[in-house]
Amino acid sequence: MGFSGMRKWVWLLVALILGAGVQSVTFAQQPPAANVRVAKASVQSIAPETLVPGTVVSRNDAKLAAEVTGRLLEVLDVGTQASLIKCKDGSFVLLDTCKMSEDTLVELDKLTLNGDLLKAIINLHPFHTASVSEVHKLYPTAELYGTERHKLVLPDLPWQEMNSEDDALHQHFAQDFDFLVPEGVDFVSDNDNVHFSSVLVYHKASKTIHVDDTLMFVPMPKLIGALGMKNALSFHPTLTLALEKHPDAAFEFEEWVNNLVDRWGGAKNICAAHSANLIDDGEGKSVPERILKALKNVKWILIAHRLRYGYSGSRT
Numbered sequence: 001m002g003f004s005g006m007r008k009w010v011w012l013l014v015a016l017i018l019g020a021g022v023q024s025v026t027f028a029q030q031p032p033a034a035n036v037r038v039a040k041a042s043v044q045s046i047a048p049e050t051l052v053p054g055t056v057v058s059r060n061d062a063k064l065a066a067e068v069t070g071r072l073l074e075v076l077d078v079g080t081q082a083s084l085i086k087c088k089d090g091s092f093v094l095l096d097t098c099k100m101s102e103d104t105l106v107e108l109d110k111l112t113l114n115g116d117l118l119k120a121i122i123n124l125h126p127f128h129t130a131s132v133s134e135v136h137k138l139y140p141t142a143e144l145y146g147t148e149r150h151k152l153v154l155p156d157l158p159w160q161e162m163n164s165e166d167d168a169l170h171q172h173f174a175q176d177f178d179f180l181v182p183e184g185v186d187f188v189s190d191n192d193n194v195h196f197s198s199v200l201v202y203h204k205a206s207k208t209i210h211v212d213d214t215l216m217f218v219p220m221p222k223l224i225g226a227l228g229m230k231n232a233l234s235f236h237p238t239l240t241l242a243l244e245k246h247p248d249a250a251f252e253f254e255e256w257v258n259n260l261v262d263r264w265g266g267a268k269n270i271c272a273a274h275s276a277n278l279i280d281d282g283e284g285k286s287v288p289e290r291i292l293k294a295l296k297n298v299k300w301i302l303i304a305h306r307l308r309y310g311y312s313g314s315r316t
């Protein structure tokens with residue numbers, strides 16, 4: 001072995017010694033090995049989400065039709081409704097306001113000649129205020145009507161003097177419409193979540209009832225319909241909270257419904273907010289029969305109210 005070969009061996013030896021030293025230092029700095037437990041692998045969701053159908057009266061008072069625990073992640077806004085009516089004199093009236101798609105606005109402009117033929121916008125539900133300003137901006141020349149609450153909530157809009165709930169307004173538009181305001185229930189509840197009441201409108205020529213919330217129509221999907229569940233016309237689920245807190249309120253409400261059925265006995269269609277329209281297809285029960293059925297379905301609510309608040313004896 002020459003000198004250079006020996007030097008190579010010396011460097012290798014030094015490297016081995018140093019390497020061992022570094023290794024030993026590294027081991028000395030590590031914590032002791034952790035105890036290891038072995039478990040069977042499994043798959044599970046740590047943030048489960050479930051789609052639950054339900055009635056959400058408002059974002060602050062979500063009543064979900066399912067017995068599940070969990071957080072409400074999202075409420076899909078179903079919006080409100082509006083009906084465009086052609087009057088006998090050729091002008092148009094818009095009952096209520098809502099968000100409108102581009103296509104709907106194009107159609108509305110076409111029918112009303114860019115708003116020239118739209119003589120009035122009548123807002124009928126005291127708590128449906130979200131789209132009032134927007135629609136007024138689109139059609140500023142149409143007379144703007146609303147309930148007393150609309151005027152309190154949106155005081156800067158150019159409201160007409162008559163309120164939607166006033167007899168004077170009902171007379172003003174009597175040629176085309178008949179109006180009814182529910183009795184025995186609060187028109188504007190102290191509880192903002194109670195949207196039961198509104199001004200109901202009957203368009204005489206088309207035999208159509210336009211109603212926000214007071215009456216709801218829920219069509220069943222075909223699959224469920226095949227299982228025997230029928231499309232349902234019902235009163236808004238807040239009736240219990242809406243009934244005025246005095247004896248006779250239940251009687252007054254019942255009488256009001258019976259009067260509606262007598263007065264609008266020829267009704268063929270219902271345009272209802274948040275749900276769907278009931279259009280007469282010549283099959284099934286008539287609209288008045290369906291309203292009476294809806295009244296029958298709330299009889300226990302009316303009986304419970306009488307038991308709680310008594311009965312003055314002034315009614316039969």
Ligand SMILES: [Fe+2]
Pocket residue numbers: 128195212213273274
């Ligand atoms: Fe509503």
